Amino acid sequence: MASSALNQKSNFHARSNSLPSRPHPLVTQIEEHLCRLKSNESASSSMTRNLSGLRDLYELIDSLLQLPVTQKSLAQQCNDKQVNELLNGSLKLLDVCGVAKDALFQAKEDTKNLQSILRRRRGDGVGFTNEAKEYLASRQKAKKLINKSLKACKSAFAQLENDGEATFSMLREVEGAAFRVFQCLFSYISGTKMESKSTKWSLVSKLMSSKRVTCEGEATETNEFERVDAVLCTLIDNKTRKSGKISSDGAQIELQKLESSIQDFEDGVECLQRLLIKTRVSVLNILSR
Template identity: 45%
Template sequence: MATSSLNPKSHCHARSNSFPSRQHPIFLQCNEHLCRLDDSDTTSSSSSSVSHELSGLQDLLVCVEKLFQLPLTQQAISQESSEKWVDEVLDGSLRLLDVCTTAKDGLLLTKECVQELQSIIRRRRGGDMELATEIRKFLTSRKVVRKAICKALGNLKGVEKKCTFSTANKDYQTVALVSLLREVQAVTLSIFESLLSFISGPIQSKPSSWSLVSKLMKTKRVACRQEADANEFAKVDVALQSFMSQMTDKSDNIKDIQNPLEKLEPRIQDLEEGLESLFRRLIKIRVSLLNILNN
């Protein structure tokens, strides 16, 4: 998984120092979850790495939910309601929901195409013409997903820029709260950014995807390395492109696309369930924030 520019790894030690021992235990728990996410391997593009990060993010957001229920948190936010950092956190919560929605939509579209393609492969009544048509639809849908993801990733650029926060006349709990909420949003965006890249697979500019297949097939060694490094989404993309470039009626050729599709579907299901849970958490946190500001 590509290292995100939003990943605040270097702040883990400094963040720990900003939470005194007398700080509320939930603050400390949030800090612990953040440090665990900081220590995770964001350079890996494996499914297990993605699942591990989403699980860690789930634990962090559960902790943040509890944080917003604390009277000291509610009091701090209410007293600071006119400050720019509050608007920043509120806007950030909406941005997180937008990015999560983009990932969910991409997964849903891909899943529908996978299921339709698998159905046609199982029937095999329409011959290669029907199969080729469905593969083209799948590859087109993947382009749509990549376009939406590219737009979402573009919107994330510059999000790490924060408004000025003056610590003058602020108690340490308010300063710690602001720091924590900013870190939570930065880490969450970083993980979503990596997830979007994972779903999109390798995003190709010119040359076209057909040139990619040709290049992959030049040597067996290069093809094997690509296969080993790719995630389930990328493997399906490459397999379908390769199939279209050398379509035959051989059953072995069908298996070349059937196996990656069968592996991709449960991966999509797992990611969908994880994202749906995260989406609900993010909504609850945003609602809690709005309730505090409106009371």
């Protein structure tokens, strides 16, 4: 999205005669939050911080949409094409949000099930091995659904025009920022690709060092999804399990950490979904007057 409005400095107040020459404090705050989100992405900040930042941004948008000057600007100056783009973008975001909720819910259920099996069997027996394989298969299924969802939505945010009415351009830029955060969340959930048996221990060693190199070439912390994937791949291999390099206790600890993170993400996505719906309803109400 090299040409995306996300990569350009916002000048919303300069592009509309409907807004006062001096930008409303809310506009300034929104611009600052957009810049902060962009900085967080490039700095590989925590996923929880990105979700929290996006939530704060949409709360500001909600306040801005309550201003009479904003409502007048949207109602009078947006053409049909702009309205369709804005509403289509909000609908796509809700679709992506739903996929994220489903993926997190399934991951949490699978994680709880594995923890229960581990407590009963202490990592031994065919039962746990089968459950671990099912967990990894479920992860692969989730990745496919995530990739399908992103592919279906990318076109809606690939080219965000920055020459429309000021309020419209700002709302479209916020939608683009939201899509980028969900992309980061999906990347976080997907983790690394599964390796062949011959490289399982190498993968575990790399992940357990808590560092990896991203596609941008930056060293980042490995996340909980990646570490659980790696540990389970190793535990499935009987030879490695017998060597004691990775214990069932270690797997239990990683699963507990993952469950805690998933809960935080679920809370963040649930809050975002409510805000996305609220924003869409507000825009629809303004445009229908």
